[in-house]
Amino acid sequence: MCYAIPGKVESVEAQMVVVDYFGEKKKARNELPNLAVGDYVYAQGGYVITKVSKQEAEESLSGWKELFFSLKDTDDQLVFFAPENSAVDRRVARIVKEVSQGKEISPDELKYLIQLSDESQLDILFKSANFLRHKYHGNACCVHGIIEISNNCRKQCGYCGISIYNRQLKRYRMSKPEIIAAVEEAVNKYGFKALILQSGEGAYSVAELADIIKQIKQDFSVLIFISFGEIGQQGLAELYQAGARGLLMRFETSNPDLYRKIHPGQELDSRLEEIRQAYQMGYLIITGALIGLPAQTDNDIINDILLARTLNAEMFSFGPFIAHAQTPLAAAVPPAEEKVLKVLAAARFAAAREAKILVTTGFETLSSRARQKGLVSGGNSVMLNVTPLRYRGFYAIYPNRAHESETVPEQIDETVKLLKSLGRAPTDLGVGVVKQKEASKL
Ligand code: SAH
Numbered sequence: 001m002c003y004a005i006p007g008k009v010e011s012v013e014a015q016m017v018v019v020d021y022f023g024e025k026k027k028a029r030n031e032l033p034n035l036a037v038g039d040y041v042y043a044q045g046g047y048v049i050t051k052v053s054k055q056e057a058e059e060s061l062s063g064w065k066e067l068f069f070s071l072k073d074t075d076d077q078l079v080f081f082a083p084e085n086s087a088v089d090r091r092v093a094r095i096v097k098e099v100s101q102g103k104e105i106s107p108d109e110l111k112y113l114i115q116l117s118d119e120s121q122l123d124i125l126f127k128s129a130n131f132l133r134h135k136y137h138g139n140a141c142c143v144h145g146i147i148e149i150s151n152n153c154r155k156q157c158g159y160c161g162i163s164i165y166n167r168q169l170k171r172y173r174m175s176k177p178e179i180i181a182a183v184e185e186a187v188n189k190y191g192f193k194a195l196i197l198q199s200g201e202g203a204y205s206v207a208e209l210a211d212i213i214k215q216i217k218q219d220f221s222v223l224i225f226i227s228f229g230e231i232g233q234q235g236l237a238e239l240y241q242a243g244a245r246g247l248l249m250r251f252e253t254s255n256p257d258l259y260r261k262i263h264p265g266q267e268l269d270s271r272l273e274e275i276r277q278a279y280q281m282g283y284l285i286i287t288g289a290l291i292g293l294p295a296q297t298d299n300d301i302i303n304d305i306l307l308a309r310t311l312n313a314e315m316f317s318f319g320p321f322i323a324h325a326q327t328p329l330a331a332a333v334p335p336a337e338e339k340v341l342k343v344l345a346a347a348r349f350a351a352a353r354e355a356k357i358l359v360t361t362g363f364e365t366l367s368s369r370a371r372q373k374g375l376v377s378g379g380n381s382v383m384l385n386v387t388p389l390r391y392r393g394f395y396a397i398y399p400n401r402a403h404e405s406e407t408v409p410e411q412i413d414e415t416v417k418l419l420k421s422l423g424r425a426p427t428d429l430g431v432g433v434v435k436q437k438e439a440s441k442l
Contacts (some may be wrong), residue, residue: 006057038150044193050221074423075139096128110302113346129345129378136353141424142381144190146379148395149174153200158262161324161396184385187220194223197385210242217243233277246284254303288317292335297370305350316347319360322398337367348378356381364402384411
């Protein structure tokens with residue numbers, strides 16, 4: 001689990017350390033030399049990112065302490081659900097009980113959850129997913145930043161607005177200095193501790209990406225996720241060597257026939273192989289699928305959820321498919337808000353305990369209440385778009401994306417307000433930002 005509140009190192013054993021946050025102990029992987037018991041660190045996504053001085057740590061901890069416990073109280077009060085007392089749906093109650101005791105959910109049980117439709121049963125489903133989220137993760141919410149560095153793409157994904165099908169789109173490709181400046185702003189000004197760099201496939205060579213990532217790792221303390229499509233095993237190894245530690249790569253659908261239909265000339269297996277190789281190399285994996293693809297069945301969705309677990313996802317990224325006019329799937333109808341929420345909730349039941357569930361921008365585009373609803377139905381992660389505003393509108397994977405024209409401070413403000421109302425600790429936004437700008441309001 002990740003916290004960007006400074007924590008105190010309690011023990012160091014080989015590459016694993018135990019970090020204390022106001023009495024809560026978390027494990028993190030450490031690659032810093034000379035880390036000792038008693039040092040203060042920022043950890044993120046299970047990695048120690050950087051050391052901080054005792055003075056800086058004590059200052060920000062004093063700003064956090066009261067807030068930390070009051071947010072917890074709010075969250076505790078909102079999770080009033082007691083599954084064993086649920087008279088409404090005995091089967092959901094039994095599944096919650098067994099899952100929370102460590103039993104893996106079966107495909108049949110998942111199907112049962114995905115196909116619930118009665119309002120009171122759905123209410124129980126969402127509340128129980130929230131109960132599991134609270135039980136496994138407490139009130140921490142991950143807030144990663146994403147920078148979309150180029151919309152150039154060589155692929156022909158049938159659903160995607162930046163694929164080569166779209167000849168009307170103005171293309172952009174950020175230069176290395178532009179990327180570094182965007183990272184600097186995100187890390188130093190806004191306090192992000194984890195960033196995803198994303199682009200269409202083939203927009204940069206692996207050597208260019210390695211050079212950019214090396215520079216970022218040299219200049220800033222931040223966890224870097226890559227999301228450039230398929231770059232091959234060698235490419236993954238080079239970017240790991242350069243300092244990347246996470247991969248965001250959705251497999252889009254677990255159904256190989258459907259995959260072939262929407263990705264002409266591509267095979268699902270090759271994408272899966274890449275995700276597996278990345279995991280073997282030590283990358284943290286964010287993966288998932290599109291919900292509402294044409295001809296997708298509930299069984300497909302259940303397999304999608306189970307596949308994300310098998311791929312060792314540390315974060316599940318499941319979002320609605322939203323049709324784009326300049327693609328072959330232009331006429332497709334988006335899924336219902338309720339369907340997406342059911343998938344997020346079911347994912348919480350199926351995921352490994354330590355896995356996070358992302359509330360995607362796609363879902364926020366589908367419904368203005370998505371973030372709030374997703375976060376109380378199993379979700380505990382959001383991504384803020386820190387792509388420079390001059391480019392943001394051109395990363396048009398689907399039309400009218402949420403937050404397309406909001407500045408980063410506006411997004412932070414909105415996120416912090418929502419997290420505060422839900423009693424969640426926005427633990428990946430820098431303490432600097434939260435403390436100076438928001439602590440008085442929180
Ligand atoms: N080149 C990278 C990034 C692709 S864009 C890669 O191959 O992984 C990032 C994600 O946007 C895709 O994985 C896809 O799931 C999502 N996406 C693309 N088009 C979309 C659409 N029309 N609706 C919803 N999500 C879409």
